Amino acid sequence: MNYVPGLGIAKGMALTLRRFFAPKATIQYPETAPDQAVRFRGRLQLLYDELGNVKCETCFQCAQACPVECIDMGGHDTKNRFYTHWGPAETYAERREESALRRSGRPVPDPEYIHFDPIDMVAAEEILEARDYDPRPMVGLLEEIQRAYGYLPVAVIKHVSHVTGAPYALVYGTATYYRHLRFEKPGRTVAVCRCTGCLIAGGGRIAKDLAAALHTEIGQSPAGKVALEELPAHIPGAASPLVTLNGKPQPNVTAAGAAAWGRSLAGKTVA
Amino acid sequence: MSFATRTWTRMSIPERLLAIFVPLAVVLAIATVLAIVLLGPPLLDFLGANLPLVRFLVAVTAILLMTVPTAFVIIYMELKVIARMNLRIGPNRVGPWGAAMSLIHGFKVLSKEDFAPTGADLPVFTLAPVVTYMASVMTLLVIPFAPGLFGQDLNIGVLFFFAMGGMSVLGLLMAGWSSFNKYSLLGGLRSAAQIISYEIPLTLSAVGVVILAGTMSMNHIVLSQSGSALDWFIFKQPLAALIFFIAATAEANRTPFDMTEADSELVAGFATEYSGMRFGFFFFAEYVNVFIVSALITTLFFGGWTAPFNWPWPYNLNGLDLSNGTLWIGIAFLVFVLGTDVLALLVRFFGGRSWNMPSAMVLGFIFTLVAVVGVVGLAGFIAFDWIQGLFWFMVKTYAFVFVFVWMRGTLPRVRVDQLMSFAWKWLLPASLLNLFVTAAAVVLLSQ
Numbered sequence: 001m002n003y004v005p006g007l008g009i010a011k012g013m014a015l016t017l018r019r020f021f022a023p024k025a026t027i028q029y030p031e032t033a034p035d036q037a038v039r040f041r042g043r044l045q046l047l048y049d050e051l052g053n054v055k056c057e058t059c060f061q062c063a064q065a066c067p068v069e070c071i072d073m074g075g076h077d078t079k080n081r082f083y084t085h086w087g088p089a090e091t092y093a094e095r096r097e098e099s100a101l102r103r104s105g106r107p108v109p110d111p112e113y114i115h116f117d118p119i120d121m122v123a124a125e126e127i128l129e130a131r132d133y134d135p136r137p138m139v140g141l142l143e144e145i146q147r148a149y150g151y152l153p154v155a156v157i158k159h160v161s162h163v164t165g166a167p168y169a170l171v172y173g174t175a176t177y178y179r180h181l182r183f184e185k186p187g188r189t190v191a192v193c194r195c196t197g198c199l200i201a202g203g204g205r206i207a208k209d210l211a212a213a214l215h216t217e218i219g220q221s222p223a224g225k226v227a228l229e230e231l232p233a234h235i236p237g238a239a240s241p242l243v244t245l246n247g248k249p250q251p252n253v254t255a256a257g258a259a260a261w262g263r264s265l266a267g268k269t270v271a
Numbered sequence: 272m273s274f275a276t277r278t279w280t281r282m283s284i285p286e287r288l289l290a291i292f293v294p295l296a297v298v299l300a301i302a303t304v305l306a307i308v309l310l311g312p313p314l315l316d317f318l319g320a321n322l323p324l325v326r327f328l329v330a331v332t333a334i335l336l337m338t339v340p341t342a343f344v345i346i347y348m349e350l351k352v353i354a355r356m357n358l359r360i361g362p363n364r365v366g367p368w369g370a371a372m373s374l375i376h377g378f379k380v381l382s383k384e385d386f387a388p389t390g391a392d393l394p395v396f397t398l399a400p401v402v403t404y405m406a407s408v409m410t411l412l413v414i415p416f417a418p419g420l421f422g423q424d425l426n427i428g429v430l431f432f433f434a435m436g437g438m439s440v441l442g443l444l445m446a447g448w449s450s451f452n453k454y455s456l457l458g459g460l461r462s463a464a465q466i467i468s469y470e471i472p473l474t475l476s477a478v479g480v481v482i483l484a485g486t487m488s489m490n491h492i493v494l495s496q497s498g499s500a501l502d503w504f505i506f507k508q509p510l511a512a513l514i515f516f517i518a519a520t521a522e523a524n525r526t527p528f529d530m531t532e533a534d535s536e537l538v539a540g541f542a543t544e545y546s547g548m549r550f551g552f553f554f555f556a557e558y559v560n561v562f563i564v565s566a567l568i569t570t571l572f573f574g575g576w577t578a579p580f581n582w583p584w585p586y587n588l589n590g591l592d593l594s595n596g597t598l599w600i601g602i603a604f605l606v607f608v609l610g611t612d613v614l615a616l617l618v619r620f621f622g623g624r625s626w627n628m629p630s631a632m633v634l635g636f637i638f639t640l641v642a643v644v645g646v647v648g649l650a651g652f653i654a655f656d657w658i659q660g661l662f663w664f665m666v667k668t669y670a671f672v673f674v675f676v677w678m679r680g681t682l683p684r685v686r687v688d689q690l691m692s693f694a695w696k697w698l699l700p701a702s703l704l705n706l707f708v709t710a711a712a713v714v715l716l717s718q
Contacts, residue, residue, distance in 0.1 A: 009682065016356040016681040026360045 044071065060169045119155045123148040128163060135166035138174045142181055151182050188265065190214070193231040193242035201240040202255030210243075213262025226265055330422035334411045339377075342558040346373035348669075349558075349676045356680040377551070385547035388451050395449035400545070400552035403442030407559040410435040414566050415490045417576045417660030428489035429481055432567065433474050436522060439556070440466045443531070443541050446553070450544035458540025461687065462531035465521060468691060469528075472698035473518035476511040479709040480504050480571045493575030500579040505572040510705045512572040514698055519568060521694070523560040525675050527682040530690055532557075565671035566664070573667050576660030610639035 027034050044062075047055045063071040127144050131137070141160070146152050152175050161168040175181045192198075192207045207228075211217055216228050234242060235249060243253040245265075253261050282290060318325050347362070350372060354361025362369030387396050410432050412422035425431050440463050447459015481487055483504060484495040496503050505512045521528035531540050542553045569575060615635030618626055626634070651658045685693070 012681045013677065016677060019358055020352065020355045020677075022358065024355070024358055024360050028360075028363070 060172060063168075119149075119153050121156065121159055124156045124159060128160070133164050135160070135164035135171075138166065138171065139178060142171075142175055142178075146181055151185050154183065187226060189227045189229055189246055190262075190265065191229045191231045191244045191247075192218070193234050193240075193244075195234040195240075195242075198234065198241040203241040205255050206241055206243060206253065206258040209259040210262040213259050214266050327423065330412060331408075334422060335408055338408055338411070338559045338562075339555070341562050342555045343373040343377065345558040345561055345672055345676075346376065348672065349679070352673065352676045353680040356677070380551035380554070381548055383547040385549060388544045390451040391544065392449040392451070395445050396544075397549070399442050399446035399449060400549045400556075401442075402445060403439050404552045404556045404559070406435050406438035406442060407556045407563060409438075410563050411559075411566075413489050414563070414570060415493055415575055416664050417657040420657050420661060421490065424488055424490045426486070426488045429477055429487045429492070429571075432489075433470070433477070436563075437466075437470060439560070442556075446545065447541035450541070452544050455541050455543045458531065458543065462524070462541055465528065465530055465690060465694075466524075468694040469518045469521035469698070472514050472694065472702040473522055475699070475702035475706055476508075476514040476518065477571060479508045479511040479705055482706075482709050482713055483507055489570055489575075493570060493577060496574040497577045499581050500574065503572060503574040508572065508705070508709065510701060511709075512568075514702045514705065515571065516568060518694075518698060519564040520675070520678070521690070523564045523675070524557060525561065526679040527685050528690060529684060530687055561672055561675050562668065565668045565675065568671050569664060569667040575667075576664040578659065578663050606643065607636075607639055610642065611635045614638045 049055050124145055127141065127148060131141060135141070142152060145156060145160070149156065157171050157175060158168060160166070161171045175183065190210060192203060192210065194203055194207070207218060207230075210228055214226050214228055216226070218228050218230050231242065231244060234240075235244070238249045239251055241253075241255060243250045243258070250261075279287070279290075347370060351361040351369070362372035365371040365375050387393055413425050413428040413431050415421040415424070443462045443466070444459050447456045447462075450456070480492060484492045486492065486495075492504075524531040532542070542550055545553060611632060612635065615628070615631040618631040618634050618638075619628070622631070648658075652662060653659075
């Protein structure tokens, strides 16, 4: 006979009495803060503005601060000029490629990671060595590197951050702040002079024709294409209207032939 | 414009209130003093001539005043204990550890709209909560809280108790009938059926105790159990105690026999149409009933106010020499000042730098107060037998209150047919058997 009268009641009473003395898990929130890590920032989330654009400015500060390097960031910068990536070292991409390779048996090219192609670090190392790896004169350092490479490769910036100890966000921020520091290889730059003499000689029409031919506007310089710019000042002794290609005056370009010249220039591939 | 009106218009509201109430207070104080001086001696003579009447009035007033804090304490206890059993913390916002929760409940109930349904029999509707509550309060009159601390020592105490307890059924029926609502009426009838059914085994199981004690006076029942815990009637009448406990649970409408209310099924049964403080009376009566039933179990089966072991010290300190009043006041003052300072310094010493002197002084004062109350209470416990008796009575009674709350936190409600068949098929035969065996044993042993 398994049924004992009152046994169920006794069991229930015993259970509630145990519960009565059991410790309670309630956290009295406003008085007691829950135990969490100092650098805890809540759920990781990308926010969008009212127009549907990502509010992230790719400043990398979150990835920089992440204690376990769980933030893997990559994307184009806000001016859509270049691709950059920050994450658990560069091995992330390699690992992904290795994994894909293992599965498919052939390498899978990833065009987004061109910037992480191996770059000769010797020149950068020499500059850094001469400066004793001091990150404080950052602008001078970056200018020197740009003189050596012609531009600032992202891989070199990361290298600078690694060896000097300056946060990547700092180096990146400095490099993007100054206009004369660039991340892309210099393409062809067409500059139009807009001084009074050149304007009288047809400089305005030349600028308009070139902008139409090159599919761009003055001052905008998309990566890898022909950039159209404005000369800061007339080169002394040059004839009006003055147009320069990579800094060299092009006396053959006239107001009538500017559109054709521009079209021929746009058709050529970037050197 | 006279001087008086000009002054009045220039006063702010608090100043006007002061201007009204300060003279009023002065007049009242003078009137009180005059009344005491002029009417005091004849009044005292009159009261002295009618001492039983005075005693009755004082007892009724004291018990009526006692029930409200008792209900508050039990409501708070229920909230807190059931919360802990549900692995919660329970109320902790109002007052220290949420202790003022039931007080706030009371104020909430008071502030609610008080309405009666159309077609209700208004006099009966109004009287029903009063009858229920008074039935609960009247039963407390015969319960001996401590030696010398009881309302009336009736020689038919137990009978009076059950009679008054039976009157609460009347209140429930009145409530159910006068609400002009068939569900309320059904709830009232249902609770009447339950309480009347359980009244029979309840009374029959108490008869065994009455036979053993040879009296119906509550005081004498307690006295016949004096000695140690082994003299309690629980050991002579275990079956009766069990039946009494079960039936008392049903009498007090407690889980698992709370068919009367059954909050989740019946929408409070007979009390459906009640709101505000009228409902509050039913609510309070329920918790007062819990206290009463626990007190009765303590009195009948667990020795009432007697200590569970032979108390070693004789009560030889009854009364202190308080003739030198100034000296005692001085000593009390000195104890408080010195205690506050010393404890404040101790708080500073052990509590670290976070305690500044004012807060340490406040804490020291509280510690001193606790210590003094503890010492005085302990001295009173040793010196006065009624403090001791009250202590044991309250400890036992609240232990049973805890058991009732504990049961509410554990057991599910029974079905109404289970309820009835249990009362008539099990409890009634068992209590009759107990009565028969007890009577037979008494007859055989006395021969």
